[in-house]
Structures are given as structure tokens and as C-alpha cells.
Amino acid sequence: MSDTILELNNLHTHFFTDSGEIPAVDGVSFHVNKGEVVGVVGESGCGKSVTSLSVMQLVPSPPGRIVSGEINFKGENLAFASEKRMRQIRGNEIAMIFQEPMTSLDPLYSIGNQLVEAIRMHNKMSKKEARLKAIEMLDLVGIPRASEVVDEFPHQLSGGMRQRVMIAMAMACDPELLIADEPTTALDVTIQAQILDLMRDLNKQKDTGILLITHDLGVVAEMCDRVVVMYAGQVVEEGTVREILKDPKHPYTKGLIRSLPNLHEKEQKLYSIPGTVPKVTMDSVGCRFAPRCEYAFGRCFSENPALYETEDHRYARCFLYDDFEEQEVATHAGTDSRS
Amino acid sequence: MKTSEEQREQLEDESQVYNPNPYQEEEDVEAISPWKDALKQLRKSPLAITGFLLVLFFIILGFVAPFVSPYEFDGDDPINRLQPPSADHWLGTDDIGRDIFTRLAYGARISLITGFTAVTGALVFGTLLGIISGYFGRWVDMLISRIFDILLAFPSILLAIAVVAILGASLTNALIAIAIINIPIFGRLVRSKVISLREEEFILAAKAQGMKRGRILLHHILPNSLAPIIVQATLGFGTAILEAAALGFLGLGAQPPTPEWGKMLSDSRDFIQLAPWTLIFPGVSIMLVVLGFNLIGDGLRDALDPKMKN
Numbered sequence A: 001m002s003d004t005i006l007e008l009n010n011l012h013t014h015f016f017t018d019s020g021e022i023p024a025v026d027g028v029s030f031h032v033n034k035g036e037v038v039g040v041v042g043e044s045g046c047g048k049s050v051t052s053l054s055v056m057q058l059v060p061s062p063p064g065r066i067v068s069g070e071i072n073f074k075g076e077n078l079a080f081a082s083e084k085r086m087r088q089i090r091g092n093e094i095a096m097i098f099q100e101p102m103t104s105l106d107p108l109y110s111i112g113n114q115l116v117e118a119i120r121m122h123n124k125m126s127k128k129e130a131r132l133k134a135i136e137m138l139d140l141v142g143i144p145r146a147s148e149v150v151d152e153f154p155h156q157l158s159g160g161m162r163q164r165v166m167i168a169m170a171m172a173c174d175p176e177l178l179i180a181d182e183p184t185t186a187l188d189v190t191i192q193a194q195i196l197d198l199m200r201d202l203n204k205q206k207d208t209g210i211l212l213i214t215h216d217l218g219v220v221a222e223m224c225d226r227v228v229v230m231y232a233g234q235v236v237e238e239g240t241v242r243e244i245l246k247d248p249k250h251p252y253t254k255g256l257i258r259s260l261p262n263l264h265e266k267e268q269k270l271y272s273i274p275g276t277v278p279k280v281t282m283d284s285v286g287c288r289f290a291p292r293c294e295y296a297f298g299r300c301f302s303e304n305p306a307l308y309e310t311e312d313h314r315y316a317r318c319f320l321y322d323d324f325e326e327q328e329v330a331t332h333a334g335t336d337s338r339s
Numbered sequence B: 001m002k003t004s005e006e007q008r009e010q011l012e013d014e015s016q017v018y019n020p021n022p023y024q025e026e027e028d029v030e031a032i033s034p035w036k037d038a039l040k041q042l043r044k045s046p047l048a049i050t051g052f053l054l055v056l057f058f059i060i061l062g063f064v065a066p067f068v069s070p071y072e073f074d075g076d077d078p079i080n081r082l083q084p085p086s087a088d089h090w091l092g093t094d095d096i097g098r099d100i101f102t103r104l105a106y107g108a109r110i111s112l113i114t115g116f117t118a119v120t121g122a123l124v125f126g127t128l129l130g131i132i133s134g135y136f137g138r139w140v141d142m143l144i145s146r147i148f149d150i151l152l153a154f155p156s157i158l159l160a161i162a163v164v165a166i167l168g169a170s171l172t173n174a175l176i177a178i179a180i181i182n183i184p185i186f187g188r189l190v191r192s193k194v195i196s197l198r199e200e201e202f203i204l205a206a207k208a209q210g211m212k213r214g215r216i217l218l219h220h221i222l223p224n225s226l227a228p229i230i231v232q233a234t235l236g237f238g239t240a241i242l243e244a245a246a247l248g249f250l251g252l253g254a255q256p257p258t259p260e261w262g263k264m265l266s267d268s269r270d271f272i273q274l275a276p277w278t279l280i281f282p283g284v285s286i287m288l289v290v291l292g293f294n295l296i297g298d299g300l301r302d303a304l305d306p307k308m309k310n
Helices: A048-055 A083-089 A111-122 A127-140 A159-171 A189-206 A217-223 A241-246 A251-258 A324-338 B004-016 B034-043 B046-068 B100-136 B138-153 B156-167 B171-198 B201-208 B213-224 B226-249 B261-271 B277-304
Strands: A004-017 A020-033 A037-041 A064-073 A094-097 A177-181 A209-214 A226-231 A234-240 A308-311 A314-316
Touching: A004 A048, A004 A209, A020 A037, A020 A048, A020 A064, A020 A209, A020 A234, A037 A048, A037 A217, A048 A064, A048 A177, A048 A209, A094 A159, A094 B201, A111 A127, A111 A159, A127 A159, A159 A189, A177 A189, A189 A209, A189 A217, A209 A217, A217 A241, A226 A241, A226 A251, A234 A241, A234 A251, B034 B277, B046 B100, B046 B277, B100 B138, B100 B171, B100 B213, B100 B226, B100 B261, B100 B277, B138 B171, B156 B171, B156 B226, B171 B213, B171 B226, B201 B213, B213 B226, B226 B261, B226 B277, B261 B277
Parallel strands: A037 A209, A037 A226, A094 A177, A177 A209
Antiparallel strands: A004 A020, A004 A064, A226 A234, A234 A314, A308 A314
């Protein structure tokens, strides 16, 4: 595939803590094509943020470190690139926006000041030109009175406006990939929709690839072309957004989708997957989801399943799909062990 | 610039009218930087103003000393020794007939310069060490923090005495001693601030923009830790003046005939019953200057604290 801009290949990022080595990202592989929106979904602590920080080499170190694997960005492996090279890439070719717009801007500088700083970091421009560009960017992300807001300070703007400023800052250098780490989680629902619209517009206009980290399947349905579902540091399912939402394969994805509130059913109680994400250590054996899985059978507790291709370009990390012929038997075995 | 009354009135007016389009042209949306805002808060505090006036009084006193007084600060006049306050000698004379007002006025220079130099020295080195320690962490932090701990383990005046004992008794060495004992106070303050700032999302965001480490430190971490440093510096001013007076009192600071306030106190302690003015006026001066700096410091702390905003 020539138009792949980002490809993670068997990425391992581990945290070296006092209580041992923790594989926060454990062999993650996926790719983002040019102009494509890829969602990474999973509950808190499943490694989605660490994955995105790994791409930027911004994992807090110590204790975190990329141990092995490849992060191919336009054919260049960034996993072990030098700090100098990473600085050229950050903000310029890969930009990132964060969850908390309220704290993502330095309270002491005006909006314009921070935008100008970001623009001039990667472009040779006079302060005046950069300021014009800053106003243009603010305009582009739909900030009214851009020429005035440019001189205001972060505390004078609302959360939604600040997130727009963050997006303006991220898009200022025309990156080819935008990593958005839960960009709408801290915003209320109407503002969420506006921010998502804005991101989709920019994605269409500038053909920027977006890696969207979220735990909100609603956001995924709205935004993404393809979805990567993560659980306990591993990719458990991958496919297009339609396929995954309509016909989830992995029991975890099924659980996630079942736990969404449904307007058409009168059920009183929301479904939730029993248990919590387990603490993964280096010597964990078996499928990570097995303890919470209703289909789990003997093999699930002794062996970690690989990602099996269930259909074209669809993958699931589950023994149910190890072999199509065995599927019936497996399901059967699962129900047997439960009864 | 509008006065606060005008702004309040305007605010009240606006709150009564529902504004369907908050983004329509309004010329009063003013960009308020956090620093300007703090200055505005400070101007509203009567105590801080009092402190400022006190300090200003002594600054002016120090400047005009040679012009208002007909006497020399070291001009002894044995005939007029231990005179009570009078029209000739506003604050009386000391045991060898020197005019106390003149000596106090020259002493104001010494005290203010002492405070300024000692605090600046402590601030520069303390901030530098604090930033290095807080930002780089690990063994660097370990090393610097333990040095701070050791410095703080000594009673400060004892440490100052030790420094002066090594370097010799003089005003300059007393200054160095006071600066050294104040380094860990600034250092630890800055370190803790840097550690909390390091985890802030805007620092991560700056890194994600490809900003260099040095630039992040100088442009984002340092300015954001400035507020507590300024407050501590103002309060430290008072402490430094007190410490200089204490060293002077012990004979380890300024040497005669330098009109240093602490030295004046110790020289006149034998005449406390005979000529109390020789003791009272230098004592009151020390108190007023230190009070002035403390009031400014308190006012600044409130003005720079976002939680105190009404």
C-alpha cells in the first residue's frame, strides 16, 4: 500500500516500575492511510493513549520506554529516531491534540502568541506573517472575531473555543497525520458535535490522516473509516466502522456495543461487561479477556490467541476464529463450560 | 483604561439584557493578561499599598540622606554626645555625638542594598538549582535536594556565622552568607513548582509541537513558576534585612563606623536606660522596613493567587 502514512508494526512499549515490567502496549500493529480517519477504541487503561504517545516518542520516560517494534511514518522508522529528528516531525508532520483543552494552553501567553510560536517553530516566517497566518487559522477553525481573539488569553475562552485553538495550532503546519487523544471527552455534547464536524471538515479539505483515540463508540460511528479495538495493551479487533458496529466478532467488542444505551429497547438496566481490565504483567498467560469472557473455554486460559483474519481485512484476536470449521465446536464448548 | 467602578457598572448593565449573540461587535472585550490582572488586584489592597509606601519612604530617605542632613554619618562630636531628640538633632545623638537621623538615613541605603543583593543572589542561584533539580529529576534532583536539606538543617544564623567566620567579618561577606542560607528556600520552592508544571498538559502540548527543551524551560516553565518566586523574594527581603541586622549586632557584619542598623543597636545597648532613643529609632526602622516588605509580600501573594479572586 503506497498511501499508508503511518504503520505500527508489533510495537511494544513497556513501563518499568518498582513492581515489575508492565507491557502497556504489547505488540500493537495497525496502519493509517492518507486522508483516513482511524479510531482506536477501548476502556481506560487499555493502552490507547500510550500507543499514541509512543508514535510521538512522548511516553513519559522513565518509567516508559519503547522496547521493540516499528513505527513507520512515510517509510521512516520513528520508534528509535533521535530526539532531533522527532522535534522536526512533532507539530510539523504529526500533530497532536489532547483531552483537556482547559489546560493545554499556557495561561500566561495570549492565543496569538502561542499560535505564532507554533507556526514559527517549523516555518521561516516573520512575526507579522505568522500573526496573519494565526488569524487565518483561527478563522478556519470557526472562531468568531478571530482578529480579536488572537490577542486574548486562554482564561477568556470557553473549553470548546480552546479546543478549536488547539486544533488551529495543530493544523497550522499542515501535518499529514493528526493524533487526537480523546479530543471531545472533556466537552459537552453539543460542543462535541461541533468539534467533530470541524475535524471531519479539515480531514476532507486537507486530506489529513487522523488517528482518533476515544472510548466513545458514538464518536467512532460519527467520525471513523476504520476502527482498531484495543484491550489490555493488545489489538483485539480491527475492521471498517460499519462492519465492527454491525457485526462485532470479538466478545469484547460485542460487550462494548451491547453496553451502549439503546433507544428502541425498554430495558431498565444498562449492560456492562463484568469485571475490570486486568493488570497485565510480563508473565500473563492466556487470552487477556478470558476472565471476563462468556465464551471462554479451556484453551483461552493457557494460550494467547493471535489476530485471526476473519474476513477480508478484518481481524479478531479470539480462538473462536482460529479455524472456521471449528467455530461451531468452539462456541459449543464455551456454552458447555458455563452450564 | 477604565476604572473598576465603571467596569462594574457596565457589567451590571449588561447582565440585565439578554444578549442573543454574544459574539457581536463589542468593543469592551479587553485582553487581560494574568500579570496585568494581578497588578490590578494589588492596587486594590490597602495593606499592600501601606507596605509599598513604607518601603518607598525608606528608599527616598536613603537617596536624600546627604542632602537633608548637615551632619556626616561618621562625624563624632563628643560635646554633644547622648543628646535627646531636639531641633538640631531630630532623633538625638549617640555615645560619641553622631547624629542618629543621619546615621539612620545612610543606614537605610545599607539595609536596602543588603536586602536587594542578598535576595537577588539567593533568587538567581536558588531558581537555577530548583529548575535543574525539578526538570531533570533522578540523580541530579537527588543531589541538589540533599544539599538543600543539609543547608536547611543548620539554624540559618549559625550557618551565616560559620560563613562569615570563614570569609572574615565584613558587610560583603555577611551578604554572601545571607544569600547562601536563602538559596535552599528559593530552590525548594522552584523545584516543587517545576515538578507540578512538568506534568501539565500544556507542557506536553509544547513538546508535541516539537519545542526544544530549553525553550520549554525558559518560555513556559520559568514564567509559570514566577508568581511564588516573586512573593518569596519580597518576603525574603525583610528576612534578609533582619539577618543582616542580626549579623551586624553580633559584630559579624558591617564594621564601624558604617551606620548599619543592627550595628547601631548593639553599640547603643549599654545606654538603653540613659538614652533610649539611641536604641529605639534603629529598632523601629528595622521593624518598619521589614513590615513594609512583608505587607507587600502578602498583598502580592493574594494578588497572584487565582483562588483569592473575587
